[in-house]
Amino acid sequence: MNYQDFLSTIITKLKEHFDDTVSLELQTVTKNNGTLLDALIIMNPDINISPTIFLNPYYHRYLSGITMEDICDDILKTYEAHRPSESIDITFFTDFEQVKERIIFKLVSYEKNKELLEKVPYFRFLDFAIIFNCLLNADSEDYATILIYNSHLNYWGVTANTLFSYAKHNTPLLLPYQLNNMADLLKDMLPDDADSEALQPMYILSNSGKVNGATCILYDGLLSQIAERLKSDFILLPSSIHEVILVPVDQCEELCAFSSMVTEVNETQLTDEEILSDHAYYYERSKGVLAM
Known part of the structure; x- marks a missing residue:
């Protein structure tokens, strides 16, 4: 068939x-x-x-x-x-005063979304694009958003800068970040005699809903806080649009090898719509900068 x-x-x-x-x-x-x-x-x-x-x-x-x-x-x-038990009144979406507290941002690939970016407000960040949603439900099982288009800005009479200002404030509050040690997550999967402490330290960064959690790297000051907590620079692996993996390192010599790892995971483990980027990034603690 x-x-x-x-x-x-x-x-x-x-x-x-x-x-x-x-x-x-x-x-x-x-x-x-x-x-x-x-x-x-x-x-x-x-x-x-x-x-x-x-x-x-x-x-x-x-x-x-x-x-x-x-x-x-x-x-x-x-x-x-x-199945929802009742209808949702979305008339609020016509009133920016009711929408503004629900505006969040989302991180996507710039190159892979150029057609969409012609229709929506966005900002460039490295090789990403920051786009905007109105969050209806943050539950991971019934996560629901409305994508904000240029036409919505025209109707509301607001600018992309206004969206960004609200999203920068709202997103960490509505979808707080979660940072987990991968060794802790792997303990139940390893043999009893395996030493999880011997694994290379890796940390999974996502949000509370586990949906579009890679956006957490935009949270104001968060990467700097994590670097200070780890007392190290780190390599950032965009494992999907839903999460990133942080690997503490002393120097960025290993970046090429990690980029190859990202490419392999994208080709073998992810669906097309889950891919965020094809390479790794480096966060330098002393400068507070994330670079390609």
Whole structure:
């Protein structure tokens, strides 16, 4: 069964589980890095929002031998687990006074998002772009945002600088950072006789929601605080848009090797929309500067 037939079959089978008042629609959604995904939207007439269920991964599961019945069951379970119980009043989005306390920023690749950047306010940072969202829900299971476009700025009568000012204040408060020692996370996975203390020190930096957590590197003064705590320069590995890995080092001679590691992880472990960068960065404690 080819992919288009797979999508049609999914819709046909799922419709059997709903009455005629519920609509099932397929929408093509542009994700990070220009990745296009097919999303299933199941709309109840009494509720104005619905969880977005991406079907592309399910096709890969079908090709690996998972039955269509099991796939449909999983989609229905996902829908039930995330189905909202009531509508959301988004009329607040027309009033900047109600929006401004929810404005956050997000870090993405500049090169991989040039088409999107023609439509949204952004700022350059190294080889990244800083874009802006309105945060609706910070729960990692139901994380929800509205992307802010240039048209929204025109409607509100505000500038990109205004967005940045609010995002700089709001994002650390709404999505506080978390720094974890990787050795602590690996303890339960290592053999009993393994010495976790012998591992090269590495730290995972993300936010409380574990979504778009790489943005924490923008938090005012945070990298400097971490460097002082570690009493070391560090290499920053952009492991995905959701987190970065910090590796304390004495000098940046190892940067090329770490960049190769980032490239390999991007090619073998991440989906296209999860990639943030193809190389490593170096934070110099004495200068308080993150560099490519």
